[in-house]
Amino acid sequence: QRYLVTVGEVLAVLAASDTGPLALGSDLRLGLAGAESNVAVGVSRLGGSATWIGRVSDDALGDLILRELRAEGVTTVAARDPAPTSLLLRERRTATHSRTRYYRTHTAGARLTADDIPEDLVAGAAVLHITGITPALGEGPARAVTRAVDIAVDAGVPVSLDVNFRSLLWNEQEAGRTLLPLLRRSDLVFAGPHEARLMVPDADGPEELAKRICELGPAGAVIKLGAEGAYALLDGREHRQPAVPVTLHDSVGAGDAFAAGYLAELLAGEPPERRLRTAALLGAFAVSTTGDWEGLPRRNELDLLDHYDDI
Numbered sequence: 001q002r003y004l005v006t007v008g009e010v011l012a013v014l015a016a017s018d019t020g021p022l023a024l025g026s027d028l029r030l031g032l033a034g035a036e037s038n039v040a041v042g043v044s045r046l047g048g049s050a051t052w053i054g055r056v057s058d059d060a061l062g063d064l065i066l067r068e069l070r071a072e073g074v075t076t077v078a079a080r081d082p083a084p085t086s087l088l089l090r091e092r093r094t095a096t097h098s099r100t101r102y103y104r105t106h107t108a109g110a111r112l113t114a115d116d117i118p119e120d121l122v123a124g125a126a127v128l129h130i131t132g133i134t135p136a137l138g139e140g141p142a143r144a145v146t147r148a149v150d151i152a153v154d155a156g157v158p159v160s161l162d163v164n165f166r167s168l169l170w171n172e173q174e175a176g177r178t179l180l181p182l183l184r185r186s187d188l189v190f191a192g193p194h195e196a197r198l199m200v201p202d203a204d205g206p207e208e209l210a211k212r213i214c215e216l217g218p219a220g221a222v223i224k225l226g227a228e229g230a231y232a233l234l235d236g237r238e239h240r241q242p243a244v245p246v247t248l249h250d251s252v253g254a255g256d257a258f259a260a261g262y263l264a265e266l267l268a269g270e271p272p273e274r275r276l277r278t279a280a281l282l283g284a285f286a287v288s289t290t291g292d293w294e295g296l297p298r299r300n301e302l303d304l305l306d307h308y309d310d311i
């Protein structure tokens, strides 16, 4: 069976239920987040197979992570770790502005090591998806990602990289230095314009950014332009994918949704146009619903909405 494999960290999200300063107190809703697991869930909901590799805490939050991923049909390869689960505190400062704070050091996800990566599993995958978040968590996770890429490249498994720069985890120089070698060995790269510029600093505009990224090695580069859609250079061919117009509700998770849509169609053997169209649809679902992954569509919902111009 063709499956996607990904390596990352799932965080517990504590999200304020009310708008306003969190300093005044609020009810908090417990949920989960994590770019790589978001992609795995998105792929699974579209009928693809996805496996998530990571470490989870040996407590209720770790149990919650495993239950939730398994409920979504994602295969989990997760060592239980005595360290706690990372937290993401989300303050809804106004209706349209949230502020995020990570509590993400000395946690289970950050204790991932290269030994946590099962060789057979990665070597047997149809695609390895990684993001720039995991290497930012520490030396262990960075080595784990490099190990996964080593295995994939040796086995001829294509590597998909979402640059996913997080300024709360590291600075642009560190990110550039660490992610560039991974990008060179990737086949497909997803990035926003700012993220792309971390990789090719002297390039500008989606066309030039994608071209310069592909000159570094990848056969495909997808530059995500938010409400303007996406520009992709895939095997030397240009594609312009308009965004699906929706009412913006919460943009977090849009990039992961986009990658999930693209990769699910790649696994299904669909051509680039279809991959990009589904990517845009999933991005639209993500931004027009609450939560990072909860609002992602199942395949039957996607087919229905596909007949409409917008959602």
Ligand code: CKP
Pocket: 011, 033, 034, 035, 036, 038, 088, 133, 164, 166, 251, 252, 253, 254, 255, 256, 257, 292
């Ligand atoms: O790039 P995206 O907005 O799609 O990524 C969102 C995820 O993993 C979110 O779920 C969050 O927990 C994170 O990125 C992160 O670590 O920032």
Ligand code: MG
Pocket: 162, 164, 255, 256
């Ligand atoms: Mg992103």
